[in-house]
Amino acid sequence: MNFEKLIDYFKLDKQEFYFQFSSHPNYPSALAFSDTLNFLGLRNDAYELDKEYWDELPEEYIAVVDNSFSLVKKKGDQFAVYSDKIKNLTKEELYKSSSEFVLLFEKVEGAKTGSSFNYNPVIYAIFGLIILYSLFQFSWYESVFNILSLAGVYISLELFNQKFGQVSAVVNNICGVGTNNAAQSSCSKIFSSDKTNVLGLKLSDFSLVYFLGITFMGLIFPDAQFILRITTLVSAAVILYSLYVQFFVEKSFCRVCFLIIFILLSQIVISTVYFSWATSLAIIFISATVFVSLFFTTAFLNNLLKEKEELKKSNAKNLKFKRNYDLFKRELLDKERIEFSDSNTFFVGNKEAKLHLSIVSNPYCGFCKGAHQIVENLLHQYPNDISVQMRFNYSQDQQNEKYTQLISDFMYVYKNKPEQEFINLVEYWFETRDEGKVRQKAGITSSSENLTPVINMSTENKNAGINFTPIILINGYQFPDKYDREDIHYFIGELMEDEEIYKEIIPVI
Structure with a gap:
């Protein structure tokens, strides 16, 4: 698709x-x-x-x-x-x-938009510079020859990338995707029938080596006309082989193949009519070095990308198994449900939502930042569908003055300011880990809140056997250890619709 x-x-x-x-x-x-x-x-x-x-x-x-x-x-x-x-x-x-x-x-805001670098403008710019260089530096027939070589490089590069899952708009348009399914299937049939295999390279890969080689020689070594003339004549054998496969073996016609054949024939005509036979041992040696280097480099990249693609497919298959909701649900319900009596302290989101998340954490825990980000992102994506309680582990007898003041600042903002400001303050703490900056951001000069609810909440956490942080609970069920916390994104939609997860859950008031 x-x-x-x-x-x-x-x-x-x-x-x-x-x-x-x-x-x-x-x-x-x-x-x-x-x-x-x-x-x-x-x-x-x-x-x-x-x-x-x-x-x-x-x-x-x-x-x-x-x-x-x-x-x-x-x-x-x-x-x-x-x-x-x-x-x-x-x-x-x-x-x-x-x-x-x-x-x-x-x-919604925060959608995962494209982040990978687009190399196409860079490639187009390089091609444009090469074309301008050819037009001003060489004769008209040498310029045309080099431009045809660049066209061959571009098409061959698109075919090379397409082997590894990258969709090529150029190849698709030439083959008639979306307008002529028969033409598209013919292209695919010809490509799949290619049984050539030299160090993992197929015939279409050799076209990349060929066009890169003659482009390099044509631009850097204008005196290599003899080499270019010989290589283009050799390409005639490839043209005959391609036509034989299309007409007599597969009996299907590939538009991309015909375009490459047209480029090759044009270069044969130009080189035969205008290029000289003059040569030297140095040019022959350099040409051989260039083509051999390009061949082994392309073979190396081909095998590297092939391994990467196989690993990607393997990961996709494994992820299919991992994303199976029934397996996740079985692991989730395997542990006994934990019921907390305090359902008001540091409680955010839709209080009437059926899906409730609890995050047991410690502000000074290094791993808690990531867990809070996950929960806050879910709260941002589904503000009307979930509720969240942040259950910080705190004991006044064991904590220092800075921790006490930090929790007090959290409590002050939670009680006296909008919910989003409290969420932002917790996020700001995990970004800065600076108690002074948190107090300054909250706009608090002096305040000492009653922390008894937080102490009682911490006692509940301990009595429930939650001694490590961070821990995420879904409607009282501890998030399964066999899954990464980030995996909750895969199941959140089904969790919101699963009535079994909601049974015996009393709505928070």
């Missing part, structure tokens, strides 16, 4: 999206798609809605158009559909090509 334009529109992290989607236990279902968007911060709800009610839908929604999850935007009498590409449809065309599945979404 290809969601390029949809992902770009929401500015989501592309690699993270595809990884989370493919590793979902229900991949490639609508549930997997919905959960992935939720995980990335795009809150959504799914519905089966008759087309007669679609006029009442908001300006933007997600539907299944031509068997692909697509963003639909109303634009006057037409609809812009974002999936693998952007297309405009009339109302009749949209209704005819879509199912009744509709996903309504709400983008």
Whole structure:
């Protein structure tokens, strides 16, 4: 499935999206798609809605158009559909090509947007400089030859990256993805039929080595026309082999292959007509060194990326198992439920929410910062669906004056200021770990709060056998040790809908 334009529109992290989607236990279902968007911060709800009610839908929604999850935007009498590409449809065309599945979404702050560096502008800039250099430095036929070499490098690089899960818009457009499925399947058929294997490199990889080599020689060593002429003539054998496979073996035609063949034939004509036969041993030696170095470098990178891709697929399979909610729930309910009597101290979120999280922590605990961030992020993403109690371990007999003052400042802000200010103050503490700065941020000059509720809460923690921090509890059930605390993001949606988790839970007042 290809969601390029949809992902770009929401500015989501592309690699993270595809990884989370493919590793979902229900991949490639609508549930997997919905959960992935939720995980990335795009809150959504799914519905089966008759087309007669679609006029009442908001300006933007997600539907299944031509068997692909697509963003639909109303634009006057037409609809812009974002999936693998952007297309405009009339109302009749949209209704005819879509199912009744509709996903309504709400983008929240803090969504996991694309963070990986985009190398394309850098590559385009380098290519542009090379083209300008060729035009001003060489004759017209040498410039055309170098530009054709660059085109070959670009296409070959796209094919190389596509082997490792990166979607190539250029290759897809050439092969006719989304407009001609037969053309796309023909391209895939030809690529998959390539049985060449030299140190892991296939024929398409050799095209990358070839075009990189002649680009380098054509730019750096203009006197290497003899080498360029010989290499282009050798490429004629590759052209014949490719045509033989397409016409007589697979009986399918690959548009990308034909484009590369066109580039090779053009270079054969230019080199045959205009390039000289003059050469030297030095040029031959340098050329051999360049091509051999490029070959082994490409083979090394190919094997390295192949191992990385296999590891990624293995992680996705393992994560599918780990994200199985039934297994998580079994581990969660395996331990006895803990009931706390104090349900008012440091309590934030929706007090009527069915899903309640407790975090037992210590402000001076190094690992507690990460646990608080997880809980606070969940509270930010689902403000109406969960509640949280921060249960700091504190005993007046054992703690120093600074700790006492810090807890007192927390209590003052909790009792006298808006809830969000208390949450921000706790977050600020874990960022700075400076009692003076916390007091200054809270705007407190002198205050000594009654800490008896905190002391009693700490006693409850100890009596429940919670001696280590941080510990997260979900409706009284301790978060399973077999899971990382960050994994709660995978299950939060199902936890909010699971009635069994809520049974015998008395709403907090």
